[in-house]
Amino acid sequence: MKKLAIVTFIAAGALSLMAAPNAAKLTQKCAGCHGAHFQKKALGVSKVVKNMTADEIVKALEGYQKGIGGPMKGIMKGQVAGYNDADFKAIAKYIKAKD
């Protein structure tokens, strides 16, 4: 039982380590507008993404991909082109872990 717990712990740790560098790479280009910690209002208009829940972040990104969003959604549509749902989840998790 104890062994199983340790194995689970290590596996979970390895998974989050694997997700992090990928998300770091995926969010590199976001910093210019959103800030390194997603603490800024992008171009003075977006919400502070860091203050959104992970769920809200994923939904917003999925929306932009479909062309749904605020008045400047066109900018974000270009940003998320080529990203998939797993990327969005990794990004949201990464942003929330950065606090």
Ligand code: HEC
């Ligand atoms: C060129 C500047 C720019 C870049 C680069 C950029 N964004 Fe944005 N982002 C914006 C703007 C402007 C908005 C508000 C768009 C709108 O009107 O809905 C926004 C909105 C968002 C929102 C929703 C916030 C809200 O107001 O509802 C999320 C989440 C987000 N961006 C994440 C990202 C991620 C993740 C990346 C990198 C993959 C990224 N952005 C790159 C400018 C940018």
